[in-house]
Amino acid sequence: MKRLISMAAVILAAVIGLAVWSNSLQKAQGATGDNTLNLANWGDYIDPALVKKFEKESGYHVNLETFDSNEAMYTKIQQGGTSYDLTVPSEYMVEKMARAKMLVPLDKSKLHGLNNYGSLYMNRSFDPGNKYSLPYFWxxxxxxxxxxxxxxxxxxxxxxxxxxxxxxxxxxxxxxxxxxxxxxxxxxxxxxxxxxxxxxxxxxxxxxxxxxxxxxxxxxxxxxxxxxxxxxxxxxxxxxxxxxxxxxxxxxxxxxxxxxxWFDNLVIPKTAKHYKAIYAFLNFITDPKNAAQNAEYVGYSTPNTAALKLLPKSVRNDKQFYxxxxxxxxxxxxxxxxxxxxxxxxxxxxxxxxxxx
The missing domain is CATH 3.40.190.10 (Periplasmic binding protein-like II)
Incomplete structure (x- = not known):
């Protein structure tokens, strides 16, 4: 009887271990359920406090993975095995990914506040009409x-x-x-x-x-x-x-x-799965207050002209960066x-x- 109990315990432990391993693997691959947003971004390129704010307000959990070059990100998506919902390529890479049919067109009907972005940053040659991309930083x-x-x-x-x-x-x-x-x-x-x-x-x-x-x-x-x-x-x-x-x-x-x-942009790769979370995040980051907070943390120039008005005069009048x-x-x-x-x-x-x- 003790041996049977022991065997049952071993089997139970194995099942639990397999479940934990499977869950860890899913997290590593960015596939943890419908309440998830899988974001691939450059290192230290979003305010962590904003991520927590988004999670609290939306109920979605953000899996954040970083990359150090456009090419590394491109190759990873091209080879498969990822489930990125959003990523942040630079201008020439947006053009390349679109040509390779690696991007999903934006559904503008689900986006709010597009007029927050200045005309300088929209409808650029790498993505006419912003079919695939929203400007992030420049x-x-x-x-x-x-x-x-x-x-x-x-x-x-x-x-x-x-x-x-x-x-x-x-x-x-x-x-x-x-x-x-x-x-x-x-x-x-x-x-x-x-x-x-x-x-x-x-x-x-x-x-x-x-x-x-x-x-x-x-x-x-x-x-x-x-x-x-x-x-x-x-x-x-x-x-x-x-x-x-x-x-x-x-x-x-x-x-x-x-x-x-240069322009860095938010795009939806073909690996995307969580569309409600995607548009919730895009609208969240388009909000002027959130975009201004992100710009202050990251230090790069914001294309969100409504957000720019919320930044200190010393920032928005600095000709080095604007x-x-x-x-x-x-x-x-x-x-x-x-x-x-x-x-x-x-x-x-x-x-x-x-x-x-």
Whole structure:
């Protein structure tokens, strides 16, 4: 009898263990029931307090998974095995995902407050009519300088980064498209260039700048710049805002010849399952108060003009992060380039990183 009881206990434990394992697996795959929203986002790109607020108000539980590149997110969705309801690709990736039929069109009848978004951020070339996307954050690529060592007039142009005075004093964000892009811009070329010869020249010019490059780094660039580890950096505007919040000597500038104008967007991938939760979240994040809170936490520029009015004057009047029309006009939005050209960008950039002088 004891043996039977023991065996029953073992079987019960096994069943419970299997259930726990199955539940854990479902959570890992983002499939935990109808009261769930599976959100794939960039790291630290939404206020955690907002997530909790949404969960409390809506009754939906948010499974948040992060990614560190558009390409990583794209590949994961393409290969299957995920159940993302929403994700946050950049402009060129929205275009690529739509072309690959990986996105579900938005049902505008279920969306509220679309007029909260400024016209500048809607109906862009990567998604005409916003068939698939809602703007989330936007910004530019530029130069961060430390006024203890560098004056503003020394970094008005991309070509200034090649000055011998900045030897071993520039940090670059680890991004092929952006680093190749500013080299192209310094040559008066488009950041969407597809000509192999022009790209080779841009890489050769980067090689000439390599003595000035102290490091090519990812997120840690913010920590290094805040700690005065380098005089200059090339990074995105939102990352610059984070640095500046921790070091009053840091400033951000978009070179006068123009730069990249980027947009991150909320989209519904074909893996989506929880549509009530999706539209509840989209309407929640469109609400001006919530969008303003998110912008204050993340530090990036909000496309929600109704939310912008709720931000402090010091923020909404800051031309570093809400530049005037002139800066925007001379900047470029990245296009989705063909795979062969993307591979060429990546190969040339990798060569630059590996063989810096």
């Amino acid at each position: 910004g530019t690529l530029g130069i961060i300088y430390n006024d203890k060592y560098v004056s503003a007039d020394e970094v008005q142009h991309w070509n200034d980064l090649w000055s011998p005075k900045f030897k071993d004093n520039i940090m670059l964000i680890d991004s092929a498209r952006d680093i190749m892009g500013f080299s192209l811009r310094s040559m008066g070329k488009s950041m969407n260039t597809t000509d192999p010869n022009t790209l080779a020249l841009a890489k050769a010019k980067l090689d000439q700048m390599s003595p000035n490059v102290k490091a090519v780094v990812a997120d840690e660039i913010k920590m290094y710049m805040a700690a005065d580890e380098s005089e200059l950096a090339v990074d995105w505007s939102g990352e610059a805002a984070d640095m500046m919040a921790n070091n009053s000597h840091l400033h951000y500038i978009v070179p006068s010849e123009g730069s990249n104008l 530049p005037d029309a002139t800066v925007i006009k001379r900047s470029e939005v990245y296009k989705d380039l063909d795979p062969k050209t993307v591979g060429l960008y990546n190969d040339l950039y990798l060569e630059f990183k590996m063989y810096r002088k």
